[in-house]
Amino acid sequence: MTQACIRVAEPVLDGREAEYVLDCIQETWISSRGKYIERFEAMLAEYCGVAEAVVTNNGTTALHLALVAAGIQAGDEVILPTLTYVATANAIRYCGAIPVFVDSEARYLNVDVSRIEEAITPRTKAIMTVPLYGHPVDMAPIKEIADRHQLMVIEDSAEALGATYRGQQVGSLAKCSSFSFFGNKLITTGEGGAITTDDKDLATYMRFLRGQAVDPNRRYWHPEIGFNYRMTNVAAAIGVAQMERIQFHLQRRKRVSQWYFERLEQRQDLLQLPYAAPWADHSYWMYNVLIQPDVAVQRDAWMDELAKVGIETRPVFYPVHWMPAYQQYGGNFPVANDCSARGMNLPTHGKLTESDVDYVCNQVVSSLDRMSGRRKTSVRKAA
Numbered sequence: 001m002t003q004a005c006i007r008v009a010e011p012v013l014d015g016r017e018a019e020y021v022l023d024c025i026q027e028t029w030i031s032s033r034g035k036y037i038e039r040f041e042a043m044l045a046e047y048c049g050v051a052e053a054v055v056t057n058n059g060t061t062a063l064h065l066a067l068v069a070a071g072i073q074a075g076d077e078v079i080l081p082t083l084t085y086v087a088t089a090n091a092i093r094y095c096g097a098i099p100v101f102v103d104s105e106a107r108y109l110n111v112d113v114s115r116i117e118e119a120i121t122p123r124t125k126a127i128m129t130v131p132l133y134g135h136p137v138d139m140a141p142i143k144e145i146a147d148r149h150q151l152m153v154i155e156d157s158a159e160a161l162g163a164t165y166r167g168q169q170v171g172s173l174a175k176c177s178s179f180s181f182f183g184n185k186l187i188t189t190g191e192g193g194a195i196t197t198d199d200k201d202l203a204t205y206m207r208f209l210r211g212q213a214v215d216p217n218r219r220y221w222h223p224e225i226g227f228n229y230r231m232t233n234v235a236a237a238i239g240v241a242q243m244e245r246i247q248f249h250l251q252r253r254k255r256v257s258q259w260y261f262e263r264l265e266q267r268q269d270l271l272q273l274p275y276a277a278p279w280a281d282h283s284y285w286m287y288n289v290l291i292q293p294d295v296a297v298q299r300d301a302w303m304d305e306l307a308k309v310g311i312e313t314r315p316v317f318y319p320v321h322w323m324p325a326y327q328q329y330g331g332n333f334p335v336a337n338d339c340s341a342r343g344m345n346l347p348t349h350g351k352l353t354e355s356d357v358d359y360v361c362n363q364v365v366s367s368l369d370r371m372s373g374r375r376k377t378s379v380r381k382a383a
């Protein structure tokens, strides 16, 4: 009947993770000092091609730290897409700043660049970009707008480590870029985050704020309100082992996506497949599909059908302006609303085999055919 559950995401920890964690325990460096923290920061900075990386205890605190260090204050306005994970907006609210939502565009689900300028007011301080599911944003026109209006660009790149934009690594495209190392991300430290930047002074200031803003020359003296957003050496040890194999983790995701494309290409009557712009190298953190508008199937009912045959999926994020705490910042965002209602992430992780993807694709197509009353079919890999 149903085979064992195929999960939507799973970490792959088969490098030197266990060895490095054991090393932390044996040397008793388990708190937020130790060699793995600096090593992990250096590896991230080098990989992204920037001067500095500052690691934190999760991706949300990384975002908050970036915004505080960049000087975002109460009453400032920050532009962001409504189609994102709630953490992007929460970090803005933690600063007392006002989120100003913008609609997305339907092909790669990132912010609709043509709608940014109309959202700018005299109070706007920054544009936050979010490369969703691993597709980079079209940064050149965004930077042009930002420069013209003297705004900062800060990127929530939690989902796009490893992606490139016109050959440049995500993480090097904005004033600062934040990452998350939650268990379902491209690389994981359990919980963890980082900010990458080319600005060394900003990095120094972020490290200061991260550690309760303690005066470097006077212990227990705190000239500003800081945070405890430090990452542990144990988490960083896992991160170092993950970074040692980042090419492997990236290639696995791309291979899984390729298997999906080979099987689902022939059924674009049912599904809109992920789109990669010519200037983008998509990291395929999550393989995302949208039910075609003329296929009369409710996304949630479809997810339930797949769960019954052991396939875990996840919906495209609900637009943040739908959430009770954000309705007051709402507006008219038809594309985000529509993509959220029709969109779903298929299982995407490094442990999936080609036969897992075969099984998922056959179930995906047969359930949609059945539920929409279309012909009954299965899929085979294109010859």
Ligand SMILES: *Cc1c(COP(=O)(O)O)cnc(C)c1O
Pocket: 058, 059, 060, 061, 084, 085, 087, 088, 130, 156, 158, 159, 179, 180, 181, 182, 192, 193
């Ligand atoms: C994962 C993620 C974050 C941060 O998540 P944490 O769970 O706090 O590490 C932020 N923004 C986006 C878009 C994400 O996907």
